[in-house]
Amino acid sequence: DTEVTQTPKHLVMGMTNKKSLKCEQHMGHRAMYWYKQKAKKPPELMFVYSYEKLSINESVPSRFSPECPNSSLLNLHLHALQPEDSALYLCASSLKDKYTDTQYFGPGTRLTVL
Amino acid sequence: QQQVKQSPQSLIVQKGGISIINCAYENTAFDYFPWYQQFPGKGPALLIAIRPDVSEKKEGRFTISFNKSAKQFSLHIMDSQPGDSATYFCAAGSGGSEKLVFGKGTKLTVNP
Numbered sequence: 613d614t615e616v617t618q619t620p621k622h623l624v625m626g627m628t629n630k631k632s633l634k635c636e637q638h639m640g641h642r643a644m645y646w647y648k649q650k651a652k653k654p655p656e657l658m659f660v661y662s663y664e665k666l667s668i669n670e671s672v673p674s675r676f677s678p679e680c681p682n683s684s685l686l687n688l689h690l691h692a693l694q695p696e697d698s699a700l701y702l703c704a705s706s707l708k709d710k711y712t713d714t715q716y717f718g719p720g721t722r723l724t725v726l
Numbered sequence: 727q728q729q730v731k732q733s734p735q736s737l738i739v740q741k742g743g744i745s746i747i748n749c750a751y752e753n754t755a756f757d758y759f760p761w762y763q764q765f766p767g768k769g770p771a772l773l774i775a776i777r778p779d780v781s782e783k784k785e786g787r788f789t790i791s792f793n794k795s796a797k798q799f800s801l802h803i804m805d806s807q808p809g810d811s812a813t814y815f816c817a818a819g820s821g822g823s824e825k826l827v828f829g830k831g832t833k834l835t836v837n838p
Contacts, residue, residue: 616769643824654815654828655770668824702769706824714760715826717769 615639616718618703624724627693633721635686635703642708643667644686645715646678649700655717661686662708693725728753730818732829739836745803747832749816752797756818760826761790761801764813773814774801806836 616637625631635644643662647655660668661680675697677689686703700722704715731750739745749759757778762770776783776790776799783790789802803810816829 618769645824652813652831652833654831657825660824662824700767700769704769708824713758714772714775716772717762720767720769722767 616703616705616716618701618718618721620721621719622722622724624726625690625693626726627695629693630689630691632690633688633701633703633723635688635705635718636684637705637716638684639705639716640683640707641705641716642683643706643713644680645704645706646676646686646688647702647704647717649702649720655702659688690723693723695725698723698725728827730816730827730829732816732832734832735830736833737835739806739834741806741808741836741838743806743836745801745806745810745834745836747801747814747816747834748798749800749818749829750796750798751818751827753818753820753827754797755820756827757821758819759790759792759799760817760819761788762815762817764815764831770815803834806834808836808838810834811836 619634646658649655658672659678679687700720702720703718706713706715760775761773763773764770787804792799817826819826
């Protein structure tokens with residue numbers, strides 16, 4: 613099973629709302645990632661959790677707050693977003709072995725900020 | 727030095743033809759080169775990946791060619807089908823790093 617699941621599929625929120633995106637994998641992967649993707653652009657790395665600890669934060673604004681409750685779950689908490697934050701938010705996971713290992717992406721959450 | 731340059735930006739091929747997408751990199755520390763296929767509204771899916779110890783890897787109709795001295799790698803799609811119409815991203819990573827550097831993507835259209 614090489615599946616990463618993400619909920620919800622679509623999310624519309626106002627600039628004052630608080631919402632969360634959820635990602636789950638049951639492949640035993642120890643690294644999990646959040647990416648942001650704008651239309652016609654490649655995925656842009658936001659955060660990486662390695663062994664449930666935040667290892668990379670690509671200078672993401674504090675209105676995005678990641679959380680890794682356990683090795684299978686990854687959340688992205690959203691608060692006071694701007695319309696320019698509207699994008700496809702992708703979660704990925706990888707085994708985290710000694711090589712640069714394969715990242716498996718979820719289907720994404722399409723976020724619209726009004 | 728962290729860039730991966732991908733070309734062409736868009737490609738139109740007739741059904742049954744060969745689609746070729748090229749990527750070039752500068753960072754010699756890169757040692758992992760995956761290709762992802764992405765359909766509209768979906769997440770990228772790993773298509774095929776190669777490491778620099780081999781010059782070619784084939785999986786079905788998809789082949790990666792790798793030229794270490796030229797720092798280039800390419801994706802060949804043989805017998806292209808309309809169902810292959812998607813955006814393709816090349817990427818590069820280096821051992822121990824959790825970061826992948828993505829190319830800008832190629833939109834492939836295969837006409838029936």
